[in-house]
Amino acid sequence: MIHEVIVTTISEKSIVHIAPMGIQIIDNKVTISPFRPSQTLENITNNNLATINFIDDVRVFAGIVTKYKKDWELENIRDKDMVPQLLLANTHYNVIAKEFKDDERRPDIICDISKKVINKPFMGFNRAQSSVIEASVLISRLKMLPIEKILQEIEYLRIGILKTAGPRESEAWAWIEKKIKAFQEENIK
Numbered sequence: 145m146i147h148e149v150i151v152t153t154i155s156e157k158s159i160v161h162i163a164p165m166g167i168q169i170i171d172n173k174v175t176i177s178p179f180r181p182s183q184t185l186e187n188i189t190n191n192n193l194a195t196i197n198f199i200d201d202v203r204v205f206a207g208i209v210t211k212y213k214k215d216w217e218l219e220n221i222r223d224k225d226m227v228p229q230l231l232l233a234n235t236h237y238n239v240i241a242k243e244f245k246d247d248e249r250r251p252d253i254i255c256d257i258s259k260k261v262i263n264k265p266f267m268g269f270n271r272a273q274s275s276v277i278e279a280s281v282l283i284s285r286l287k288m289l290p291i292e293k294i295l296q297e298i299e300y301l302r303i304g305i306l307k308t309a310g311p312r313e314s315e316a317w318a319w320i321e322k323k324i325k326a327f328q329e330e331n332i333k
């Protein structure tokens with residue numbers, strides 16, 4: 145099973161990096177699989193630290209992949225051996241990388257969980273949130289997939305938005321639509 149989460153990591157210069165990732169949780173260990181090259185991979189390789197943010201505010205996924213909102217508020221923590229979590233995270237796990245399974249495309253980083261914290265309640269499933277996550281994956285592959293396929297899938301995903309979105313999902317969806325439009329305009333020129 146893959147959990148779509150936001151991974152926070154920290155660079156050598158103490159800059160916190162925020163990235164959507166699909167992780168696995170098996171036998172109380174977290175596996176993160178960042179593509180090569182990526183800032184997430186570089187940061188974890190440097191200090192072995194990451195924080196897994198389980199989050200129902202899907203604006204974070206859409207904001208980062210569209211690049212329309214990349215800075216999300218972080219919790220202030222003093223422990224220098226921990227990466228801060230997003231203020232919006234429902235639950236977060238602080239993790240420590242223990243094993244790197246190298247791969248030229250996408251290594252697996254297997255981590256111990258050092259702390260699990262529940263910050264706020266999970267309010268149930270929402271179709272619009274799923275639509276935004278699926279659309280965010282499409283956006284991260286804009287340059288790889290045929291635009292016709294992307295437009296066709298967006299058309300279907302829009303149903304979940306129209307029927308079930310709240311203000312956060314609508315805001316995220318607007319970024320998705322804007323990004324696709326900008327991409328089409330750039331590629332028509």
Ligand SMILES: Cc1cc2nc3c(=O)[nH]c(=O)nc-3n(C[C@H](O)[C@H](O)[C@H](O)COP(=O)(O)O)c2cc1C
Pocket residue numbers: 148149162163164165166167177178179180181182183184185205209277280281284
């Ligand atoms: C739902 C979702 C899941 C993703 N899962 C992964 C993943 O497991 N590994 C990865 O490298 N990128 C994944 N991506 C794409 C990254 O978030 C994106 O490429 C990001 O820029 C990572 O690179 P960075 O660490 O340099 O920021 C995912 C994107 C989305 C929207």
